[in-house]
Structure formats: structure tokens, C-alpha cells
Amino acid sequence: MRFLSYDDLEELQMEVGTPCFVYDEATLRANARAVLDFPHAFGLFPRYAMKAAPTAAVLRIFNEEGLGIDASSVPEVERAIRAGFGTESISLSTQELADDFIYWAQDGIRINLCSLNQIHKFGKWGKSRRVGLRFNPGKGSGGNNRTNVGGPASSFGIWKDDLEHAISLCQEYKLVVERIHTHIGSGADPEVWKTVASMTLNLARSFPSVETINLGGGYKVARMPDEKATDLQEVGAPVKELFKQFAEETGRKLKLEIEPGTFLLAHACSLVTRVQDINSTGKEGYRFLKLDSGMTEILRPSLYGAQHPIHLVCEPGQQKFRELIDQVVVGHCCESGDLLTPAPGDPEALATRNLPRGEIGDFCVIESAGAYCSSMAAKNYNSFPEAAEVLRKEDGRLALIRKRQTFDQIIENEVVP
Numbered sequence: 001m002r003f004l005s006y007d008d009l010e011e012l013q014m015e016v017g018t019p020c021f022v023y024d025e026a027t028l029r030a031n032a033r034a035v036l037d038f039p040h041a042f043g044l045f046p047r048y049a050m051k052a053a054p055t056a057a058v059l060r061i062f063n064e065e066g067l068g069i070d071a072s073s074v075p076e077v078e079r080a081i082r083a084g085f086g087t088e089s090i091s092l093s094t095q096e097l098a099d100d101f102i103y104w105a106q107d108g109i110r111i112n113l114c115s116l117n118q119i120h121k122f123g124k125w126g127k128s129r130r131v132g133l134r135f136n137p138g139k140g141s142g143g144n145n146r147t148n149v150g151g152p153a154s155s156f157g158i159w160k161d162d163l164e165h166a167i168s169l170c171q172e173y174k175l176v177v178e179r180i181h182t183h184i185g186s187g188a189d190p191e192v193w194k195t196v197a198s199m200t201l202n203l204a205r206s207f208p209s210v211e212t213i214n215l216g217g218g219y220k221v222a223r224m225p226d227e228k229a230t231d232l233q234e235v236g237a238p239v240k241e242l243f244k245q246f247a248e249e250t251g252r253k254l255k256l257e258i259e260p261g262t263f264l265l266a267h268a269c270s271l272v273t274r275v276q277d278i279n280s281t282g283k284e285g286y287r288f289l290k291l292d293s294g295m296t297e298i299l300r301p302s303l304y305g306a307q308h309p310i311h312l313v314c315e316p317g318q319q320k321f322r323e324l325i326d327q328v329v330v331g332h333c334c335e336s337g338d339l340l341t342p343a344p345g346d347p348e349a350l351a352t353r354n355l356p357r358g359e360i361g362d363f364c365v366i367e368s369a370g371a372y373c374s375s376m377a378a379k380n381y382n383s384f385p386e387a388a389e390v391l392r393k394e395d396g397r398l399a400l401i402r403k404r405q406t407f408d409q410i411i412e413n414e415v416v417p
């Protein structure tokens with residue numbers, strides 16, 4: 001296991017119960033430092049894309065390390081503020097520009113306007129003159145149609161061919177464009193980053209007032225041994241060169257912003273569950289390990305066919321008596337899609353994992369579950385409570401950072417007319 005010991009698992013079971021998420025402070029801080037070390041020519045400000053995991057204890061660690069915030073919604077802005085971020089360190093790029101952002105704009109929260117309608121809306125408010133614009137540069141690199149956020153099939157950002165229209169709207173509302181933003185999806189290929197950085201710099205040519213280029217997130221990590229991880233130094237080096245060339249050509253020294261979510265969080269959290277039942281469909285079928293968790297905590301496998309490392313952990317003395325066999329790991333919801341071992345990239349198909357023969361009561365630890373798991377699960381489906389979250393401190397102590405939801409909290413907003 002990445003950072004948990006068997007003793008940790010026993011302590012977690014006794015103190016908070018399963019399922020629970022455990023974040024590792026040392027990994028969070030090390031990842032933040034790797035991000036702060038991203039190559040740049042004329043200044044860098046990395047922002048944490050907080051939708052990956054928005055719990056206050058995680059935000060506070062990144063605040064201490066000196067990261068800013070990329071918020072995806074107005075409620076996320078408020079959450080970052082409550083966790084201690086100053087308004088000057090938060091930037092919003094949202095698909096829904098809610099009316100109450102008018103107050104935050106006044107307080108100095110920055111924004112990347114993501115559509116022509118958002119330019120109209122923000123311009124009419126007249127609360128702030130300085131804006132960023134998010135463009136869809138016409139190219140994407142996401143792993144599949146659900147993680148691809150660039151190109152003609154993506155709804156995110158102002159389409160590249162609407163550039164002139166965006167410029168004239170900004171002039172009409174007297175908006176000063178200080179930043180160009182692109183975010184085109186997960187990728188580890190330096191060539192793709194280079195292409196996107198140069199497309200984004202080209203957009204900046206049309207805006208003499210632009211001082212900052214924001215290249216978004218999408219730094220892919222390797223959850224499974226056959227996946228390729230992003231080397232930040234490798235993807236950043238050619239980008240730095242492009243900024244230098246741009247400065248030589250134009251005299252403009254642009255600052256760089258990046259917004260990783262996955263890179264900062266993915267490996268920094270494990271989901272601790274237990275096997276609570278075992279079922280079998282006989283010789284032609286499968287042996288199913290049923291966890292006390294599932295899509296209520298981790299939806300990525302059901303949604304994308306995403307693969308996560310799975311460790312079946314029994315008492316240390318027993319491990320040697322457990323043969324390795326092919327098993328299917330499923331969740332606890334009444335839903336056949338609640339599957340932890342889909343075929344890679346194909347959530348419709350079921351696959352097996354070669355794991356020690358599981359028994360009821362064994363721990364099952366799902367790793368690399370920090371990004372888009374706790375924050376993006378089918379919470380409260382089947383009326384299961386939201387799971388607890390724990391921080392493994394740098395000294396090894398386990399500290400509760402989010403309590404398990406109570407039954408009353410699940411139904412507290414219901415009204416019987």
C-alpha cells in the first residue's frame with residue numbers, strides 16, 4: 001500500500017469505521033512543491049483546481065504551501081474563502097455564472113469568462129473591468145469523450161473562431177483582458193502541451209493587455225503500472241522556451257498560471273473499505289467481492305471505466321494462506337453499474353482482478369482515490385451516508401477531517417406537506 005500500514009487500517013476501523021477516505025499530508029505537500037517547481041520564464045502562480053477534493057483541511061495545506069485556487073463554481077469560491085484563502089488568490093472558471101458572483105467580483109475574485117454570454121453578463125454588471133477569457137483552442141487531449149475538454153465536441157470555453165466577436169464584446173463593455181485561459185483535458189504528452197501553449201500564446205497576440213497565460217490542468221497521473229505519468233519538468237521545459245520566444249518577438253514577458261487538480265490529489269488519498277459479502281455465479285461466472293463502499297464514494301470506474309489499484313488486505317499472518325485468484329470487485333448499491341473492476345476504459349464491461357482470495361471482513365484499499373472520488377460520487381444513493389475523511393499527518397497520526405454523515409443529516413431537508 002502507498003502510505004497505510006495494517007495497524008493504520010485497524011485504527012481507522014475502530015476510530016472512524018469504513019468506508020473512509022485517508023489523505024496523506026506528506027504526499028499533498030510534496031505534490032504542491034513539485035507544482036511550484038514547474039518551469040517558467042517570467043513568473044508562475046499555480047492554482048489548485050479544488051473540485052478534485054474540496055475539504056477544508058486539504059485546502060488549508062495547499063494555502064500554506066503557497067498555491068492559489070481555481071474554483072469551478074460560485075459555491076466553491078465561498079468554500080475556499082471559508083477555508084482561509086484570500087480573495088486575491090482565487091480565480092473562477094465556471095460553466096454557470098451565478099448572479100451572486102457580482103459581490104465576489106467586487107471583492108476582487110478573478111474570473112475567466114467562458115462563453116460569449118458570460119462576457120455580456122459580466123460586462124453588464126460593471127463591477128470589475130479586468131477579466132480573463134477562456135478559449136477552446138480547437139484541440140483536446142482527454143482520455144475519452146468524458147474527460148476531453150477541448151475540440152469541437154467540448155462545450156467549454158469560447159470557440160477559437162469567435163475570437164473577433166469576443167474582442168468586440170470586451171471593447172463594448174470596456175473590459176480589459178488581462179489573462180487568456182485554456183484547459184483541454186488530461187494528458188502526459190509534452191508535444192500536446194507544447195501545441196496548446198503555442199495556440200494559447202497566439203491568442204494573446206490579439207490582446208495587448210494580456211499579462212498572464214493560464215494553461216489549466218490535466219496533468220495525467222499513472223494510477224496503474226501500464227499508464228504514463230506526466231513529468232512536470234518534461235512538459236514544462238518547452239513551454240518555458242515558447243514564453244521566452246514570445247518575449248523576444250513581442251517584448252511582452254507573460255506570467256504563467258497552471259491549475260492542476262488530479263496531479264496534486266490523485267495519489268494522496270486512499271479509500272479504505274471492507275469486504276462485507278461474497279457472492280458467486282458458479283463455474284461459468286465470477287466470484288464477487290462486495291465492499292461496504294462503491295459508487296457512493298468512487299464513481300470513476302462506473303463512469304469512465306477508470307482503473308484504480310486495489311489491495312485486498314487480511315491479517316498479516318493469514319496473507320500466505322490466500323491464493324491469488326481472479327475476482328470481480330463490486331460496490332454495495334443495488335445497481336449493476338456499481339463496479340470497481342470494469343474493463344479498462346469501458347464502464348459497460350466487467351473485468352476481473354487477480355487478488356488474494358477475499359473473505360468477509362478483509363480490508364480492501366482502493367488507491368489513488370484523491371481526485372474526483374470523494375467530491376464526485378453518487379452521494380446518498382441507497383441512502384448510504386457520506387463517508388468520513390481522515391488526514392494522515394506527517395508524523396503518522398490519523399486525524400478526522402470530515403465526520404461521517406448522520407442519518408438525520410441525510411433526511412434533514414425533507415418536508416412532509
Ligand SMILES: *Cc1c(COP(=O)(O)O)cnc(C)c1O
Nearest residue numbers: 049183217218219259260261262
Ligand atoms: C477541472 C479543471 C482543472 C483541473 O483538471 P485536472 O485534470 O484535475 O488537473 C483545471 N482547470 C479547470 C478550468 C478545470 O475545470
